[in-house]
Each structure stands twice: as structure tokens, then as C-alpha cells.
Amino acid sequence: MELQKVLDELHQQGLQQIAAADNLTTLNEIRIKFLGKKGSLTQALRQMGSLSEQERPQIGALANNVRNDLQQALDQAKQDLENKAVQQQLQAEKIDVTLPGKPRRMGTKHVINQVMDDIEELFIGLGYEVINGPEVEEDHYNFEMMNLPKDHPARDMQDTFYITSEILMRTQTSPVQARTMEKHDFSKGPLKMISPGKVYRRDTDDLTHSHQFNQIEGLVIDKHITMGDLKGTLELTARHIFGQEREIRLRPSYFPFTEPSVEVDVSCFACGGKGCAVCKHTGWVEVLGAGMVHPNVLTNAGVDPKVYGGFAFGLGPDRFAMLKYGINDIRDFYLNDVRFLEQFQGE
Structure with missing residues (x-):
């Protein structure tokens, strides 16, 4: 029968072309060519009307078999091509996990933060609390509570940036101490604290x-605190920062919030006290100010100066870092020059 021969040829041609297809686009074109609405198989089946009743079931079954075989071959070929594409993509994008990774450049703490963290850890070990406070402060806490009333001449040494006549950028972290003394319940124990942070002054006279x-x-603040307690604390701090062989000396000075007040010098860590350019050939380097808390400061905070006393000190981590590492210009800390900052990794 002529139609049977046509279906057999379509069957063979379709399977051959499907097997030869090497991409999904070609495979889709083959599907349309043989099984589409205008495809070869559809065109052949239109001749079914010319067959006898005995031939039609036989040719119909053959046509269905051809259609099913071609469809199955198309589905299998499509799956094979898709799998092949995935494997090619995996091969092209694969990562060799045995290769050494690319190291990521890690940063480090700023040298000033390193010094501050070191000092904080020292005093935490001595039983002190680390208490922070606002940088935008009231004149009342920044000056008046520290025994610096309005128009006091000592305010000139701490000329600062005013937001209003009563609100300013703090010149010291002493306001944190004043606020803490007001709240502290001394019946439950002494007050031992440090207050780190940024301060602001119109002070740019030199490098x-x-x-x-x-x-x-x-x-x-506690009962029976003496100058000896202050000296021991300062000596421990100086040796922790600048070396165990350091010695300190106390020179009389003036601060409105302490009485008596002292300037603290450390034996020169560059020459060992023999005299050099660092210590200006004196053998000593000035590092901080301290003293016994002024009775007026205690009274302002509601603490009875006849019962309680204490000592206070203030140090500059920036200055400590400059002295410790021989840095001449304080601006180097804030220029974000990587060449400068990288010198202090791992300190």
C-alpha cells in the first residue's frame, strides 16, 4: 500500500534526523517538520479518506505508532541535549577547591583605639567601671559642677565650641564623673570609674x-583615700604603658577640680632618664594631670566632703600614643593614610 510505504519512510527519516540533531533549536524544527499541524505526518494522514474500510484500521494503527515513536525520540533527544548543556556549563564554571584561596586583606584597630582599649583593660582589671556620656553637654556639668563657675578665668584654658550659651561640645570627660557621682549610692560601696571619649577645644596652636x-x-571616691593611693595608681599605669622600669614624679600644679593638684612626669622611655631630645634633656616626660578631688566638686554632686574623699586623673590616649611610638604630628592619626596606620598592626 502506498500510504504504508510513506509512513515507513517518514518514520525512518524522522528517527535519523532526530538522532543527528545537535541542539535544541534543530530538534524543535524537526518536531514541527514531522509532527506539526502542517507537518509531513499530518499531510500523509489526510490520505486516509481514500483507503478502504479494511485498510483504515491497519494504517491508523501504523500512523499512531509512527507518531508515538517520533515523539518519544524527540523527548529523549531533548533531555539528552539539556543534560549535555548542563554538564558543559558545570565543566566551564567548575572551581578547583584544592587551589589556595585568595587572602582577604584585613584591617586592624586604629592605633588610638588600641591604646584606649589597653588602658580600659588595665582599669577593668583593677575593678573600675567604664562609663560613657554625651559629647554635647550642658555648661552646668562641663564647668560649674567641676568648680568652674561663670566667668572663672580657668575656663580660658578650655575654650570650646558653643551651640547655645548653655550647651557646648564637652572639653573633658569630667561631666560623666559629675553625673555618675550624683547617682551613685555610696552606702553600697566606693565609686571607681574611668570615662573615655572624644573631647573638643579650640586648641590648634602646634602639631x-x-x-x-x-x-x-x-x-x-571612698573613705580614707590618700595621695599615696593616687601615686600608686599612676605608677602602675605608667609602667603598664611605657615599661616596667619607668619611674614617676609628681609636680605641684593647678586644676580647679582637684586640690592639691599635680602634673605627672614619667622617666624618659627613650633614654632611660639620662637626657635626650624626647625629654628635652631633662630625663622626664610630662604625661598627665591628677590630684585629690576638690571638696567643692564633692559638695556640688551631693557628696559629703567631710566623710568622703578621692582622687582624679586625666590622660590623653592621643598623647600617650605619640609618646609611646615617637609620633611628632597629631594630625597623622586622622589623615587615614594607610602607610601610617599599617605600622601599628598587631600592636
């Missing part, structure tokens, strides 16, 4: 001063 710098102030 060792900046309008913004860091400060750490310490305060101890």
Missing part, C-alpha cells in the same frame, strides 16, 4: 594639639 582629641579620666 601636638588638635581641636578634637580623646581623653580618659579616672575617678575614685
Whole structure:
């Protein structure tokens, strides 16, 4: 029968072309060519009307078999091509996990933060609390509570940036101490605290001063606190930062919030006290100020100065870092020059 021969040929041609297809686009074109609405198989089946009743079932079954075989071959070929594409993509994008990774460049803490963290850890080990406070402060806490009333001449040494006549950028972290003394219940124990943070002054006279710098102030309030307690604390701090062989000396000074007040010098860590350019050939380097808490400061905070006393000190981490590492210009800390900062990795 002529139609049977046509179906057999379509069957063979379709399977051959499907097997030879090497991409999904070609495979789809083959599907349309043989099984589409205008495809070869559809065109052949239109001749069914010319067959006898005995031939039609036989040719119909053959046509269905051809259609099914071609469809199955198309589905299998499509799956094979898709799998092949996935494998090619995996091969092209594969990562060799045995190769060494690319190291990521890690940063480090800023040198001033390193010094501040070191000092904080020291005092935490001594039983002190680390207490922070606002940088935008009231004149009342920044000056008046610290025994610096309005128009006091000592305010000139701490000329700062005013937001209003009563609100300013703090010149010291002492306001944190004043606020803490007001709240502290001394019946439950002494007050031992340090208050680190940024402070602000209109002070840019030379390369060792900046309008913004860091400060750490310490305060101890309790019964029977003496100058000996202060000296022991300062000596321990100096040796921790600058070396165990360091010695300190106390020179009389003036601060409105302490009485008596002292300037603290450390034996020169560059020459061992023999005299050099670092210590200006004196053998000593000035590092901080301290003293016994003024009775007026205690009274202002509601603490009875006849029962309680204490000592206070203030040090500059920026200055400590400059002295420890021989840095001449304080501005180097804030220029974000990687060449400068990389010198202090792992300190």
C-alpha cells in the first residue's frame, strides 16, 4: 500500500534526523517538520479518506505508532541535549577547591583605639567601671559642677565650641564623673570609674594639639583615700604603658577640680632618664594631670566632703600614643593614610 510505504519512510527519516540533531533549536524544527499541524505526518494522514474500510484500521494503527515513536525520540533527544548543556556549563564554571584561596586583606584597630582599649583593660582589671556620656553637654556639668563657675578665668584654658550659651561640645570627660557621682549610692560601696571619649577645644596652636582629641579620666571616691593611693595608681599605669622600669614624679600644679593638684612626669622611655631630645634633656616626660578631688566638686554632686574623699586623673590616649611610638604630628592619626596606620598592626 502506498500510504504504508510513506509512513515507513517518514518514520525512518524522522528517527535519523532526530538522532543527528545537535541542539535544541534543530530538534524543535524537526518536531514541527514531522509532527506539526502542517507537518509531513499530518499531510500523509489526510490520505486516509481514500483507503478502504479494511485498510483504515491497519494504517491508523501504523500512523499512531509512527507518531508515538517520533515523539518519544524527540523527548529523549531533548533531555539528552539539556543534560549535555548542563554538564558543559558545570565543566566551564567548575572551581578547583584544592587551589589556595585568595587572602582577604584585613584591617586592624586604629592605633588610638588600641591604646584606649589597653588602658580600659588595665582599669577593668583593677575593678573600675567604664562609663560613657554625651559629647554635647550642658555648661552646668562641663564647668560649674567641676568648680568652674561663670566667668572663672580657668575656663580660658578650655575654650570650646558653643551651640547655645548653655550647651557646648564637652572639653573633658569630667561631666560623666559629675553625673555618675550624683547617682551613685555610696552606702553600697566606693565609686571607681574611668570615662573615655572624644573631647573638643579650640586648641590648634602646634602639631601636638588638635581641636578634637580623646581623653580618659579616672575617678575614685571612698573613705580614707590618700595621695599615696593616687601615686600608686599612676605608677602602675605608667609602667603598664611605657615599661616596667619607668619611674614617676609628681609636680605641684593647678586644676580647679582637684586640690592639691599635680602634673605627672614619667622617666624618659627613650633614654632611660639620662637626657635626650624626647625629654628635652631633662630625663622626664610630662604625661598627665591628677590630684585629690576638690571638696567643692564633692559638695556640688551631693557628696559629703567631710566623710568622703578621692582622687582624679586625666590622660590623653592621643598623647600617650605619640609618646609611646615617637609620633611628632597629631594630625597623622586622622589623615587615614594607610602607610601610617599599617605600622601599628598587631600592636
